[in-house]
Amino acid sequence: MKRSLFFTLFTTFSLAAGAQVAEAPKDVNGVVDNTPDSIAKAMTARPVPGSSRRGSNPVLFLIGNSTMRTGTLGNGSNGQWGWGYYAHEYFDPTRITVENQALGGMSSRTFYNKLWAPVRDAIRPGDWVIISIGHNDNGPYDSGRARASIPGTGCDTLNVTIKETGEHETVYTYGGYMRRYINDVRARGGNPILMSLTPRNAYDDKGKVVRKPHTQWLMQVAAEEGVPFVDLNEISARKLESYGPWKTDYHFFLDKIHTSRFGAMMNARSAAEGLMASHNPALTPLKAMMRNVQLPVYDVDRTGGRPVVFITGDSTVKNSDSDPDGMWGWGAVANTVFDESKIGIVNAATAGRSCRSYLNEGRWERVYNSLKPGDFVLIQFGHNDIGAIDKPKYRAAIATAKDTCHVYRMQAAKEDKSKQNVIDQKLKSNTQVGSYEVVYSFGWYLKKFIQDVREKGATPILVSLTPRNEWTDGKIERRNDTYGQWYREVAKETGVEFVDLHNLTADFLDKKCGKKEKAMKYFNHDHTHTSLLGAKTNAQNIAKGLRANKSPLAKYLRKN
Numbered sequence: 001m002k003r004s005l006f007f008t009l010f011t012t013f014s015l016a017a018g019a020q021v022a023e024a025p026k027d028v029n030g031v032v033d034n035t036p037d038s039i040a041k042a043m044t045a046r047p048v049p050g051s052s053r054r055g056s057n058p059v060l061f062l063i064g065n066s067t068m069r070t071g072t073l074g075n076g077s078n079g080q081w082g083w084g085y086y087a088h089e090y091f092d093p094t095r096i097t098v099e100n101q102a103l104g105g106m107s108s109r110t111f112y113n114k115l116w117a118p119v120r121d122a123i124r125p126g127d128w129v130i131i132s133i134g135h136n137d138n139g140p141y142d143s144g145r146a147r148a149s150i151p152g153t154g155c156d157t158l159n160v161t162i163k164e165t166g167e168h169e170t171v172y173t174y175g176g177y178m179r180r181y182i183n184d185v186r187a188r189g190g191n192p193i194l195m196s197l198t199p200r201n202a203y204d205d206k207g208k209v210v211r212k213p214h215t216q217w218l219m220q221v222a223a224e225e226g227v228p229f230v231d232l233n234e235i236s237a238r239k240l241e242s243y244g245p246w247k248t249d250y251h252f253f254l255d256k257i258h259t260s261r262f263g264a265m266m267n268a269r270s271a272a273e274g275l276m277a278s279h280n281p282a283l284t285p286l287k288a289m290m291r292n293v294q295l296p297v298y299d300v301d302r303t304g305g306r307p308v309v310f311i312t313g314d315s316t317v318k319n320s321d322s323d324p325d326g327m328w329g330w331g332a333v334a335n336t337v338f339d340e341s342k343i344g345i346v347n348a349a350t351a352g353r354s355c356r357s358y359l360n361e362g363r364w365e366r367v368y369n370s371l372k373p374g375d376f377v378l379i380q381f382g383h384n385d386i387g388a389i390d391k392p393k394y395r396a397a398i399a400t401a402k403d404t405c406h407v408y409r410m411q412a413a414k415e416d417k418s419k420q421n422v423i424d425q426k427l428k429s430n431t432q433v434g435s436y437e438v439v440y441s442f443g444w445y446l447k448k449f450i451q452d453v454r455e456k457g458a459t460p461i462l463v464s465l466t467p468r469n470e471w472t473d474g475k476i477e478r479r480n481d482t483y484g485q486w487y488r489e490v491a492k493e494t495g496v497e498f499v500d501l502h503n504l505t506a507d508f509l510d511k512k513c514g515k516k517e518k519a520m521k522y523f524n525h526d527h528t529h530t531s532l533l534g535a536k537t538n539a540q541n542i543a544k545g546l547r548a549n550k551s552p553l554a555k556y557l558r559k560n
Contacts, residue, residue, distance in 0.1 A: 021158050024148035025138040043103065043115075045073040050122030052097035059097050060128045060286075061119055062087060063111065063181070065135050066104030067198040067267070070258045074100070076436040079407045080258040083198065083267035090272035095289040096128075107136040107147035108177040113169070116181070125189030128286055130271070131181050132195035132232060134214040135257065137174055149174045153217045174214065178221045191282065194222045195274070196233035198267050199240060201248060201256040209237035228283050230274035236267050247451055253438065260438060269293075295369040296362065301344050302372070308344040309334075309553065310367050312358065312449070313380040315351035315529055316466045316538070327529040330466075330538035336558075337543040343556040346370070354384040355445035357395040360431070364449065373457030376553050378542070379449050380501070382465030382483040383528060385442050394431040399482070401443030401489035410435050442483070446490045459552060462491055463545075464502035466538055467509065469527040471516045476506045499545035505538055 046069070053059050062068055068084040071077055076085075084100035091098055101119050103111070111133060123129065137149040142160040146169075150156050153175025161168050172180070178194060185192040196215040204210050215233050222229035240248045251263035259267060275283060276293045300308050311317055311331040321332035331347035338345055348367050350358065358364055358381070367377065387396040392413040398404055412433045431437065440448075446462065453460035464487045470477040478484070484502055491498035513519040522534035530538060546554040 021156055022151050024141055025151060041072055045069075045075070046101055046103060047099050049099065049101060049119045050124075052099050053124075054093075054097060057094075057096055058124070058126045058128060058289075059099055059122075060087075060091065060130065061123070062098065062100045062102055063116075063119070063129060063131045064102035064133045065106045065111070066102075066258060067135060068102035068132065069100050070104055070264075072104070074102075074104075076261065076438075077407065077409070079253045079260065079405075079436075079438045081261045081264035083259065083264045083271065086265050086268035087271065089268065090290055090292050092289050092291050096286075102133075105136060105145070105147075106133065107138075107149060108133050108174055108181075109137065109149045109171065110145075110147045112177055112180060116184070120184045120188065123185060123188035123190040127188075127190040128193065129181070129185045129190055130193045130195050131178065132197060132271075134174060134197050134212070134218075137214075141171055149177055151213070153178075153220050175217050175221045178218065179225060182221075182225050182227055191286070193228045193230065193275075193283070194218045195230045195271060198257075198259070198263075199233050199237040201240075201252045207241070209240050211237065228278060228280040230271065230278060232267065232271050232274055235270040235274050239266060239270065243455065244451070247448075247455070250448075296366045298346050298348065298366060298370040300346060300370055306342060306344050307374040307376065307556075308346055308370075308372070309338060309376040309378065309556070310346045310348050310370070311378045311380075312364070312367060313349035313378075313463075314353050314383050315349075316383060317349035317380060318347050319351055319529060324532055325524075326532075327524045328532045328535035330530070330535040330542065333532070333536050333539050334542075336536055337539045338556055339558045343376075349380075352384060352393070352395075353381070354395040354397065355381045355442060355449070356385070356397050356439065357393070359445060359448070360394075360437075364452070368452050368456065371453065371456035371458045375456070375458035377449070377453045377458060377460050378463050378499075379446065379453075379460060380463035380465060381445075382442075382479075382487075385483075389439050394437075396439075397445055398439060398441040400441045401446075401486035401493075402441060403444050403447070405438050405440045405444065408437055408439050410437060443486050443490045446487075447494060450490075450494050450496050459497070461497045461499060461546075461551065461553065462487055463499045463542065466528075466530065467502055467506040469516055469519050469523045471519075474510075474514055476509050476513075476519065478503065478506055497549055497551055499542060499549065499551075501538060501541055501545060504541040504545055508537065508541065 050059060062084045067082055069082040070080040074082060082102060084102050088098040103115060136147050139148050140146060141148050141158060143163040146162050150158060150171060150173040152173050154173050156173055158171040160171055182192045196218055197212055199209045202210045211233060215231060219229055251260055251266060253260040272293045276287055276290060311334060316329055317331040318329040319327040321328050329349060331349050334345050350363055384395055385397045389396045390408040390411050394410060410431050410433055450460045465483055467476050509519050522531060522537060524531040543557050
């Protein structure tokens with residue numbers, strides 16, 4: 001048996017007479033992934049290798065474990081998602097298709113022995129194969145799940161007999177399995193890419209995400225074999241380090257290795273960014289088939305170094321905003337209170353949105369990506385955050401300010417041919433019937449937005465929802481025991497500035513109108529949406545609240 005210098009770093013042991021190799025790393029993941037009795041079921045979720053091919057277009061095959069396809073069926077039913085689910089978003093489907101061939105519980109060794117052959121045989125000249133696997137290359141060599149590879153990149157081998165089955169097998173080093181994948185892909189005319197593992201939610205004593213040794217092994221093999229290498233581990237780990245503990249935690253779900261939807265989306269983007277940033281000329285043809293890698297941002301005018309105030313919310317903030325006699329959101333008239341010579345204004349609100357749907361549709365990401373230190377973000381939701389959580393329009397949040405969440409399976413709506421339902425169905429949604437989603441509380445979504453803004457060096461400001469034109473005993477409706485309370489609880493917990501527009505405008509309407517009929521000129525179409533006069537009134541009350549708070553944003557208001 002050949003030996004490499006690497007093994008002097010590890011304790012050795014013997015499984016057979018005269019056979020000493022490095023002890024396999026212990027399983028530090030602390031999770032139980034697919035076991036043999038669930039693998040058959042899990043495999044039904046994987047596409048038949050090569051079945052996604054369109055005509056003569058190439059296929060990008062993804063080879064990995066549960067961090068690429070997590071859960072027995074990989075459908076998020078347990079709140080966990082693998083990044084392979086989102087990888088296709090970065091490739092032009094008219095030029096290349098993406099097949100997530102990963103399966104939870106696999107190591108480089110077990111995937112090669114049990115799943116690789118049909119994938120290998122489906123590879124055609126010009127195809128691409130990303131190999132990112134190794135989280136499970138630990139534990140016993142010859143018993144139990146028997147999935148460990150020999151640590152390192154040497155040429156060592158170990159002949160074992162699996163205790164439970166009596167099966168004889170030759171075990172190779174981690175690097176040895178990588179070379180086997182590479183050689184097989186090349187033999188079929190494909191293009192192999194090595195990619196390091198996703199990071200775990202584990203930090204060292206210096207506050208840095210722990211890096212696994214597999215990165216160095218993969219870099220070495222990639223250099224020796226002349227194949228592209230993308231350090232996914234490093235790209236995503238740096239992002240997690242910039243997020244802080246609270247945000248990092250929700251990028252994982254149930255344990256420290258499997259990602260939530262947030263973490264899976266982050267890793268998918270990191271993988272795409274790594275491919276696009278690579279200077280390896282071998283990746284040029286693949287990069288030409290990629291899309292959406294550049295971060296979505298607002299085209300912001302920062303002339304003269306002006307900061308920008310971003311306004312987020314629903315139709316009470318942004319509406320048709322064109323007909324003087326139509327419906328208006330106060331964000332459309334924000335320039336009546338903010339001095340645009342001192343600060344830029346971006347009305348990023350969208351009608352019909354809740355905290356949840358605003359986030360799910362990528363609208364918050366665009367704001368987040370656009371932020372610069374010194375900017376401000378006004379955050380106002382609530383009108384659309386009520387209703388059924390798991391039915392169209394799929395936008396309600398759990399009704400509390402406390403941090404909580406639950407996995408919901410999205411249901412179909414009951415048949416409804418009413419005019420309102422027709423309007424509702426026109427609202428865009430990325431949610432599909434039968435899909436799973438981890439839905440959080442109203443307060444959690446607000447806290448996420450607040451943390452994101454602060455992470456960018458900008459200032460978040462909570463703004464309570466506008467009042468509705470509903471009256472009882474000469475007083476306009478107040479929702480201080482629900483959304484008003486939750487806003488206050490979040491403001492207290494986070495220390496964020498809070499402008500109570502709900503009560504500021506309600507106080508004004510109580511004093512000015514005294515009843516619904518007189519207040520109707522401030523509303524349009526219904527009891528929620530404002531007229532141009534109502535929008536201007538809300539904007540003025542925003543300014544009033546900022547001044548009363550002695551807000552840092554107040555210095556950018558127009559002079560009275």
